[in-house]
Structures are given as C-alpha cells and as structure tokens.
Amino acid sequence: xxxxxxxxxxxxxxxxxxxxxxxxxxxxxxxxxxxxxxxxxxxxxxxxxxxxxxxxxxxxxxxxxxxxxxxxxxxxxxxxxxxxxxxxxxxxxxxxxxxxxxxxxxxxx
Amino acid sequence: xxxxxxxxxxxxxxxxxxxxxxxxxxxxxxxxxxxxxxxxxxxxxxxxxxxxxxxxxxxxxxxxxxxxxxxxxxxxxxxxxxxxxxxxxxxxxxxxxxxx
Amino acid sequence: xxxxxxxxxxxxxxxxxxxxxxxxxxxxxxxxxxxxxxxxxxxxxxxxxxxxxxxxxxxxxxxxxxxxxxxxxxxxxxxxxxxxxxxxxxxxxxxxxxxxxxxxxxxxxxxxxxxxxxxxxxxxxxxxxxxxxxxxxxxxxxxxxxxxxxxxxxxxxxxxxxxxxxxxxxxxxxxxxxxxxxxxxxxxxxxxxxxxxxxxxxxxxxxxxxx
Numbered sequence: 001x002x003x004x005x006x007x008x009x010x011x012x013x014x015x016x017x018x019x020x021x022x023x024x025x026x027x028x029x030x031x032x033x034x035x036x037x038x039x040x041x042x043x044x045x046x047x048x049x050x051x052x053x054x055x056x057x058x059x060x061x062x063x064x065x066x067x068x069x070x071x072x073x074x075x076x077x078x079x080x081x082x083x084x085x086x087x088x089x090x091x092x093x094x095x096x097x098x099x100x101x102x103x104x105x106x107x108x109x
Numbered sequence: 110x111x112x113x114x115x116x117x118x119x120x121x122x123x124x125x126x127x128x129x130x131x132x133x134x135x136x137x138x139x140x141x142x143x144x145x146x147x148x149x150x151x152x153x154x155x156x157x158x159x160x161x162x163x164x165x166x167x168x169x170x171x172x173x174x175x176x177x178x179x180x181x182x183x184x185x186x187x188x189x190x191x192x193x194x195x196x197x198x199x200x201x202x203x204x205x206x207x208x209x
Numbered sequence: 210x211x212x213x214x215x216x217x218x219x220x221x222x223x224x225x226x227x228x229x230x231x232x233x234x235x236x237x238x239x240x241x242x243x244x245x246x247x248x249x250x251x252x253x254x255x256x257x258x259x260x261x262x263x264x265x266x267x268x269x270x271x272x273x274x275x276x277x278x279x280x281x282x283x284x285x286x287x288x289x290x291x292x293x294x295x296x297x298x299x300x301x302x303x304x305x306x307x308x309x310x311x312x313x314x315x316x317x318x319x320x321x322x323x324x325x326x327x328x329x330x331x332x333x334x335x336x337x338x339x340x341x342x343x344x345x346x347x348x349x350x351x352x353x354x355x356x357x358x359x360x361x362x363x364x365x366x367x368x369x370x371x372x373x374x375x376x377x378x379x380x381x382x383x384x385x386x387x388x389x390x391x392x393x394x395x396x397x398x399x400x401x402x403x404x405x406x407x408x409x410x411x412x413x414x415x416x417x418x419x420x
Contacts, residue, residue: 008128009137015323015374016138016182019347022359026337032234037335038258039241042250051378052159055325056132071326071341073233080240086162089243097239098232105230134376136323138350153378171377182351191370193350196377 011063033072040079053082112152114170114199120146121205122174124197132160135201139193142180143205147173147194155198170199261301265334267405269300270382273309273332274408275400278387291382295332303331310373311384312413317364319357319410320373320381321349327375329382333408340409350374360411383410390416 029037043049057078058066069077083089116122126141134156152168178191244250273295277284287294291307307329310318322328323346328336339345349356353370357363364370373381385407391399391414406412 010133013137013324014343014347015136015321016351017347019344022339022342022344022348022356024360025339025342029335032237034259034262035241035255036237037262038255039237039244039250041258041261042254043244046249047164048249050159050162050164052132052134052156053162055156056160058325059132067343069233071338072237073231076233076237076240080236083240088247088249089240093243094236094239097242098235101235101238101242102230104238105235134324136374136376138323150377150379156377175371178351178353185351187352187354189354189366189369191353191372193372193374195374196379198377 010059011066012059029072036072036076036079040075043079043083048088049079049082049086054078057082112168112170114149114151114172116146116149116170116172116199116202116204118146118148122146122172122202123205124174125201125203127201132157135197136195138181139174139176139195139197142176144174144176144180144195147175150196153198157198171196172199172202174202262335265331267333267403267408268400269295269302270329270333270405270408271400271403272298272300273382274384274403274414275396277384278391278399279396284384287384291332301331302329305331305378305380307332307380307382309382309384310371312386312410314386315368317368317370317410317413318373318381318383319349319353319370320375320383321346322375323347323350324374324376327380329380329408332380332382333405337405357411360406362412382408385410385414388414388416 040054044051054075058074060081061069061074061077065077066074080089080094084091084094121143122145123143124135124139124141128140150171150173153171154164155166155169158164158166173194174197176193176195178185178193181193241255245252245255273287273291276298277287283294283297286297287309288311291309292302295302310320312318326336326341326346328340330336345356350372353372354364357370375381385403387399388402391402402414402416404412404414407414
C-alpha cells in the first residue's frame, strides 16, 4: 500500500487490498452470539440506535480490536459503547451487571 | 421531502477523491474513478448522519454505480471485462463530460 | 444447518462455542439484563427475535429461486421486489429491501460487503465466517475469478463477472441459472439444488451425477 493510501484508507475499508486465500470457515452460532444479534435488531427496530451507529462503533474500535475480536465481540463492544454514549445505560451499572452475570454463571454448574 | 436525483441511468460519473474522517460508506477503491449510473435507488437517509444518531436530516439520492474492473485496477493484466457495482450517495459523485 | 458449499475442507470453528464464559459473553448478558430492567426491551420481544433469527435459513432463498424457475410471472415479481415476492410465500424478508441479481449465460453475479459484512440475513440467515473474512472482503472485488476458483467455480472468459458491493441499505441475492439436467425436477427438488453459496454467487446449482 502506498504511503498516502496508508494515511487515508481506513482499516475496515479493505476492498481491493491483497490478502491470503479465502479459508472456507464457518460455525454454528452460539446462543450468546444470537443474543447479541437479537439485542441489535430490537434496538434498531425501536429507533434506539441505527445500523450506521453500530458500524461507526466497530470502526472506532481501532485496527487492533478489529482484527483480534471475534465478529459478535465487535458487535457487543460497539453496541455497549453506543448505549453509553446515548446515556441509555451508565458505566457503573454496566460494571455491576457484568459482575452479577459472572456470579450467576458461577452459581450454575 | 422529495429530493430530485441529479443523475439518471446510463450517465457517466466520477467518484470524488475525498478522504474525510468519520463514518463513510464510499469504499476507498472507487474514489477518483469513473463509473456509470445503473439505477437510481432513491432518496435514502444519509449514513454519514445516521452514524451519529441524526435521524432527522433530509435523505439523499443513492445510486447503483457500475465500474469496470480495468478502470479500478488498470495494472491488473487480466483481459476479462469484469465489473463491480457499489451503491453510492449523490454528494460523492460528480458528472463526467461526454468527451472523457 | 447445511453448509451448502463446495469446499474441500470441513468447516473450522474460529469463534468461541463451548469455551469459558468470556468477558464479552458477560457483557452481552449484562447489556441484555439492563435493557430488560429499564424496559427498553421486553423478555417476550427478546424471545420472539431469537426465534426469528433461528427461522431464517438459506432454504428460504432456495424456495424463491425454485419458484422463479418454475413460474415466469413469479420470476418477474421477484426481480422487481424480493421482499414482496417472499411475502407471497409466507417468508418475512425483513425491512431492508433486497434486490435479486440474475445470472445469465453471459453474466455471473457475486455479492460482498467490503466495508463491513452486510448480508441478506433476514432471508438467508447468518452469514458464514468466510463471507466476513478479510480475505474475501479484500479480494473478491479485485480478483473475483481467483476467489471463485478457490471455491471450485471456474467460469469461462466470455462470462462477465459482476461483483455487488453492499455499501448502502440494500441487500442482494443472486438468482442463479437453472442447471442443465434439471428439466424433469419438481419445485421442491429444484430448491434442494440451490445452496447458500449459490445465493451468494460463489457456487452455481448443479444436478448431482447419477451414481
């Protein structure tokens, strides 16, 4: 990639770049992945957020997270950031809710 | 509000070579290149507004624009006349004169 | 769900399935719990939406294609408005308009989303991982013949390949050509020939050779 192109081409905007072979990978979606999808559909359907806000949130995760996180990990990261931005949820209650979710999980063998 | 589309199918356009920050749905690989309007999709909410939660802004005309792969990547040796179609907002397009 | 591909390798599973309870899984449960507690969404809505997600499979797209092959008037309506044509068969194709791009003996269509991974999910179900991969998104616009060859699909030079990059709120499905040798088949048997990859454009329907 030319120097000028490296400056202005965003990380997610990859059409036409060289890359390796297309690995024929796929997997059946786990329940938590479907839950992320369902949350997004409901929030978009209710006008709480837009699909382009989801996309912007994913783009703003930055190159490292974009490549390291699994697909629905990127989604829930973006969704939670957008909901925080909008004040739909707050940082402290999210912290407590994550702790509660973990505790619930540990309590069920 | 109705927005009258500026272009019609068959017209030649060039994609602006802009590189703004922010959320943009015009892929880098078509910027600065010439294509042909295939179809008017119609006025749609502008993704550049929607990405920041602004859902009350006027819609913009969106077009299906066809590019020859040889126009996009002239350095590629392949002879086949393959094409790419992308869906682009009107403000990213400028007219191309009949001579170019 | 059947993979429906022509791949030589068994599917790999890069995402977490039965692994430990990750931070992102906890975040997902936490966000859902807060949205439920605040009344932004209800438990009933969440259950129904999960059912909708499970109901969408490539079999829906295959039914549309098979009907279009058997009924020219339906084919015309499908090319005009996929969502309305799907509704005729009792299929909810969602709110985002879907456009059917029709293969001909001179034209082969392929769909991609280079900027993220837009896919006709309401019609075909979840996108396969490879569709969302950096390799597919980067390469298929520039070297479609090489990418299709990796899927085992070699097209003659006189067939133009058109790649559709889903950059706006419009989704695509490929309407493939009815394969030679399928003349005697009924609609249901025809639908069975239409795999998910045929609807993306990385495969074409084939009638299995008699064994």
